[in-house]
Amino acid sequence: MSQDHGEQVLSYPLSSDSALEPPADWARLRQGCPVARVKLPSGDEASLLTRYEDVKQVLSDPRFTRQLDADDAARLSDTESGGVFNSEMARTIPQGGDAHQQWRRMISKWFTAKRMAALRPGMEAMADQLIDAMIDAMVESGRPADLKAAVGFPLPVWVICDLLGVPDSDRDRFARWSDALLNLTRYTQAEVDAAQADFGAYMSAHIAAKRAEPGDDLLCELMAATGADGHRMSDKELVATGLALLIAGHETTANMIGKMAAMLLADRSRWEQLLADRSLVRSAVEEVLRLDANPGIGMPRYIGEDTEVAGVVLPRGTTVMCSMGSANRDEKAFDGAGEMSLGRTPNVHLAFGAGAHSCIGQALARTELQAVLDVLLRRLPTLELAVRVEDLRPLEGLVVGGLREVPVRW
Known part of the structure; x- marks a missing residue:
């Protein structure tokens, strides 16, 4: 069977009535139209997958690639370059096959659970400092604090800057640049190009300085590392890797910290449950990741040959949008899929993707x-x-979803 062309073409990303609630279309599409036609911000069409099994299948299938610069691939954004997925940075890092796996192996040594556990005391100390400052600011102003701006945003920037040996005094510049590269609607082509050029120039200068005076950080280790075939990263690859990690390493988590707090405080009994039993923190984080109704556009993939998904033949040249947010609420994959269960285990959500391209961080x-x-x-x-x-209020236009602010008091 081929795709139902009688189905209306939905505007994508799908809209929701509330920042923490899923688009009503998700459940309808999972039920009756697992492969739906959607129009992207660029005006190009793509196919949207909303069921758990289908999303997992496509993300794990090497035939579905990240080759979003193919001539017949849909452009995601209304800028010619198609945003961060289709930028020069994306093309410099190998997007598939053995070369991509080798790149991942060189990077992933830095992102093991063991290494992250060693960084945790520093993260907690930083969170304490940020909360001190947030408390002082609220006492002074008498107004509610914005948890996202006060804690959610600065903490991941500080951590990733530390990992890359980049001064976190530059973090406001990173914020501006990554917003331009991750936003599908807010910036002109000239602004996107300028952000990319400025960010690239900054990272090139940073890498040159590191070559002259190496430190104990990820970029310095990558300069010295050789892959299985003796390959060493070029400066261009190091710049692209640094940019990719800075963008991916702060924007998604900064937004997720704000959303996590909002989701747990939206029903006060959830917060009370965690106060009563701190051992639930780990599973609560997984459940928040699963239930995130505002994760952004999902994962785009490109297929270079006719392929069947959910009984539908996707013709070669199709761009597929995988909605992990919808997949994570699939009743066939999770009992009580629409409910938050802080102790849920196992919790095999797809918030970090699946297969060879699952999130390295x-x-x-x-x-x-x-x-x-x-x-x-x-x-x-x-x-x-x-x-x-x-x-x-949800953020508009970003590749990654989030809230504009998370006003809190205590």
Whole structure:
């Protein structure tokens, strides 16, 4: 069977009535239209997958590639370059096959659970400092604090800057550049190009300085590392890797810290449950990741040959959008899929993708989220949202989803 062309073409990303609630279309599509036609911000069409099994299948299938610069691939954004997925940075890092796996192996040694556990005391100390500053600011102003701006944003930037040996005094510049590269609608082509050029120039200068005076950080280790075939990363590859890790390493987690707090405080009994039993922090983080209704656009993939998914033939040249957020609420994969169960285990969600391209920094993200949640529970047990849940405002246009701010008091 081929795709139903009678199905209406939905605008993508799908919209929701509330920042913490899933788009109503997710459940409808999972039920009746597992391969749906959608129109991206660029105006190009793609196929959207919403069921757990289908999303997992495509993310794990090497025939579905990240070759989003193919002539017949859909452009994601309304800028010609197609945003971060289709940038020069994305093309410099090998996107598939053995070369990509070798790149991942060189990077992933730095992102093991063991290494992240060693970084955790530093993360907790940083969270404590940020909470001190947030408390002082609220006492001074008498107004609710923005947890995202005060804690959610600076903490992951500090951690990734530390890993890369980059001065975190430059983090405001990173924020501006990565926003331009991750936003599908807000910036012109000229602004995206300028951000990419400035970010690239900054990272090139940083790598040159590291070559002259090596330190104990990820980039210095990569300069010296050789792959299985004796390959060493070129400066161009090091720049692209540094940019990719800076963008991926802060924007997603910064948004997730804010969303995590909002989701747990949206129903105060969840917060009380965690206060009563701190051993739930680890599984609560996994459940928040699973239930995230605002994860961004999902994972784009390109197929270079006719392929069947969910009984539908996707013609070669199709760009597929994998909605991990919808897949994670699939009733066939999770009991009580729409409910938050803080002790849920096992929890085989797809928030970090699946297969050969699953998120390389997932141990880092998990450790940051657990560390922040632990410190918030210890320092601010009376924490609560300072606005109604329905008044939380989603970020618009970003590849990764988030909230504009998370107003809190205690």
